Amino acid sequence: MVNKAFTYRAAAWLCAAFLVISGETGMASSLRLEEPSVFAGKWLATLSTTRDDPKAQKLQDKPSNTCEVELLANQTLGQGTNCLGAWLEQAPIGWFADPDGLSMTGNEGSRIQFFSRQRDGYYLATLQSGLVVTLERVAPDK
Incomplete structure (x- = not known):
């Protein structure tokens, strides 16, 4: 027994x-790691507070609250770097894909900001100040 x-x-x-x-x-x-080419292209970055609706922010005539950022296929940033850098308090030089989001990197290649994936083509980061930055893929011109 x-x-x-x-x-x-x-x-x-x-x-x-x-x-x-x-x-x-x-x-x-x-959790799958996407190829950099999946993220390459133009993205709309929007700065808002936690109480603001990002869609309402885009409709307002405040150019300082939105900017277009270009993620290049070689994992560097094109236009919009200065705008995004002003919000992040350090200009991003590059980026890389994470299984659950996107990371922006600084001069030394270290991560300066992580954007978590909310859904396809939409990423969100909360800054130390409490402000929220969203990245939303811009539809390509036809």
Whole structure:
């Protein structure tokens, strides 16, 4: 009887360990790292407070609240770098894709700001000041 109890207990622990390990592996594989070419192009950056609606901000005539930023395929930034840099308090030089967002990098290649993915083509970062910066992909001209 004692032998069977030990066997059942060992089997239960092994099953639990397997479930934990397989769950972590499944979670890690669900986050996919996209190629840089997926993000290359023009993005609309919008600066707002946590209470402002980003769509309403874009409709207002405040050029300092929005700017167009270009992410280049070589993982550098094109136009709009100065505007975005004013909000981030350091001019971004480059960018790279993360499994769950985008990161802007500074002079030394270190991350200066992380933008979390909210949905396809829409990323959000909350600055230390409490202001929110969103990046939304601009539809290509046809």
